[in-house]
Amino acid sequence: MTTDTPARLLQLLSLLQTPREWPGGELADRLGVSRRTVRRDIDRLRELGYPVQATMGADGGYRLVAGKAMPPLVLDDEEAVAIAVGLRAGAGHAVEGVDEASVRALAKLEQVLPSRLRHRVSTLQAATTPLTSGDGASIAPETLTVMASTVAGRERLRFAYRAGDGTESRRLTEPYRLVSTGRRWYLVAYDLDRDDWRTFRVDRVSDPFATGARFAPRELPAGSAAEYLRRSIQRRQETYEFTVAFAAPADDVAARLPRWLGAPEPDAGQGCVVRGATGDPVDWLAVRLAMTGLDFTVRKPAELIDCVRELGARLSRGAGA
Structure with a gap:
């Protein structure tokens, strides 16, 4: 009793x-x-x-039954381990759709996990080989959870950073948002040493440390963290513009494409069109468009049109057609 x-x-x-x-x-x-x-x-x-x-x-x-608000959940040991392993696997590989909210959930869960369960989660993950697309870098989930906790708590974050050219530095930042592009995680933050906004690839971050110092959020010079990241990537890379028409409603396309590629706009009939710019290889964009499972027509650039045509022919040959 x-x-x-x-x-x-x-x-x-x-x-x-x-x-x-x-x-x-x-x-x-x-x-x-x-x-x-x-x-x-x-x-x-x-x-x-x-x-x-x-x-x-x-x-x-x-x-x-379902109510008006989400009450606290009570999980047994097996359920807690299963959820933590699933969130860690998705977060560590920047799986599309696993966004900052999922990382915040992981941070909350791991904060209260007993040490014996935390050990089980780590053991399970170490013994598991995930099947991923291979086009994005792996990230230690602990790095993401530290970052997510500082974003939520408005706490200054210090970390080591390796730039694209190999230059290493220490950064003290006011973290604003974590953004997943479907291939990589990025941190949008205010860099206190450089007195300006910056974006950081999370797979190049090491030794993240929450300083405990609180800060008042600054106003981001863009509509959203995703938009700021898109502009930042365009400035750093040699980009090309593309236009793709879909034979599907804008809402359907928006649910299947990363937001940073562009917002679908209504087009003639029941379709829509996506206009954007990216520095990703055209073959990756061709595959990403095909992965939507929707009919589409590339209007520009010519390189993307040729790539989609070659991809279609290659797939047809692979199917024995």
Whole structure:
């Protein structure tokens, strides 16, 4: 019998977070208490904001339903390890769709993981070889979680940085946002030593250290961190402009293309067009367009048109056509 009320509430909450309906008698047996105590504990959970729904009758019971806000989750050891391993795998390889929110979730989870579970997560990841596209650098998840915590806490961040030409330096920054392009992670931050905004490739960062010094956020000289990163990359690289028409609504295309490539605009009929600029190789862009699974037509540049044509012919030959 669980006599510790807080511990019993956590155990009850863990049971209710399993997607099924729990008869009151079964909950009472699991917890070693009376049905009356179960009803009181259910009322306590409701007071804490957990939307517990009750059904009447011989087969009635309790279940947790979707509410207006996200209440705290209670995870057992196996669930916590599974989530941490999944988030680490995605974060470490800049998987498209695994954005800063996922890294913040990982930072919160690892902050409260007991050392025995943290060791299990590290062991599992070390023994696992992820199947990735190979077009982006791997990153230690610890680097991302430190950065995410300083972004969320508005805390100054110090780290070592290796530039593209191999030059190494130490940076003291006010981190603003982490941005994933689908191939790499970038940190958008205010560089205090250079008194200006900068973008940093996270795979070139080492020894990140949260200084504990708080700061008031500065105004970014762009509409968003993603837009600032796009402009920054264009300034550093030799870029080319492209225009691609899709035979699909703009919302569908936006959900399948990285935001930094450009925002789809409505075109003739039910289609849309994407106009942008990038320094990525044309063969990578051709493959990325094909990965949307949508019909498209390249309008410019000629190099991209030729690349898409060659890619299509190569795939046809590979299929025996």
